[in-house]
Amino acid sequence: MTQSTQHSRPHIIGLTGSIGMGKSTVADMFRDNGVPVFDADAAVHILQGPGGELVSAIEAEFPGTTIGEGSDAYVDRQKLGAAVLGDKDKLARLEALMHPAVGEMRAQFFADNADVPMVVFDIPLLFEKGGADYVDTIVTVSAPGDVQRERVLARPGMSEEKFAHILGLQTPDAEKRARSDHVVDTGVTLEETAAAVKQLVDQIGQKLAQNADQSDI
Numbered sequence: 001m002t003q004s005t006q007h008s009r010p011h012i013i014g015l016t017g018s019i020g021m022g023k024s025t026v027a028d029m030f031r032d033n034g035v036p037v038f039d040a041d042a043a044v045h046i047l048q049g050p051g052g053e054l055v056s057a058i059e060a061e062f063p064g065t066t067i068g069e070g071s072d073a074y075v076d077r078q079k080l081g082a083a084v085l086g087d088k089d090k091l092a093r094l095e096a097l098m099h100p101a102v103g104e105m106r107a108q109f110f111a112d113n114a115d116v117p118m119v120v121f122d123i124p125l126l127f128e129k130g131g132a133d134y135v136d137t138i139v140t141v142s143a144p145g146d147v148q149r150e151r152v153l154a155r156p157g158m159s160e161e162k163f164a165h166i167l168g169l170q171t172p173d174a175e176k177r178a179r180s181d182h183v184v185d186t187g188v189t190l191e192e193t194a195a196a197v198k199q200l201v202d203q204i205g206q207k208l209a210q211n212a213d214q215s216d217i
Contacts, residue, residue: 012135014126014136018167021142022193023141027039029194038109041124046105050071058075062084152166
């Protein structure tokens with residue numbers, strides 16, 4: 001992990017966290033503090049949603065996984081998930097479609113925010129897909145295991161088996177925390193988490209300002 005010392009580009013905060021840890025909530029808190037956030041999951045929804053850029057390509061690769069026709073067609077995420085579940089080859093084919101398109105959207109977001117001091121890349125699989133090498137600061141969102149389990153199992157359509165499968169695909173929470181520069185705890189009140197995020201934004205902002213001052217000397 002490297003630290004940006006000039007204003008040639010924004011400082012990139014890689015935000016990650018396992019399922020049910022509250023990452024989306026923390027991402028919103030960064031936005032509330034004026035930090036632009038690129039949401040990789042939201043990008044996927046756009047690409048697979050009505051009129052999405054990859055809808056026809058996904059249907060061609062995985063027939064029967066989309067609904068509707070023409071500009072109204074969209075990917076049925078449950079059908080697509082079922083089509084690739086447990087099949088590494090199919091998952092790789094899907095990722096070969098998705099990753100370049102998401103990368104283009106991320107690059108455009110970065111260009112659109114070139115003049116701000118810092119941005120957040122909200123990437124659920126930051127460690128799993130090697131993204132940790134391309135950000136300046138890693139922030140992991142975490143909560144106690146029992147809190148995580150309660151949150152996830154409360155989701156519609158979730159089961160113990162599905163939860164276990166998802167966990168098996170993700171880097172363990174303890175390892176994520178150990179490899180991170182900062183950990184945001186969501187096992188406390190929303191107010192406490194929000195205060196921690198604000199403190200973190202202020203801290204990173206102060207370091208960037210100090211580094212910029214030193215580079216001008």
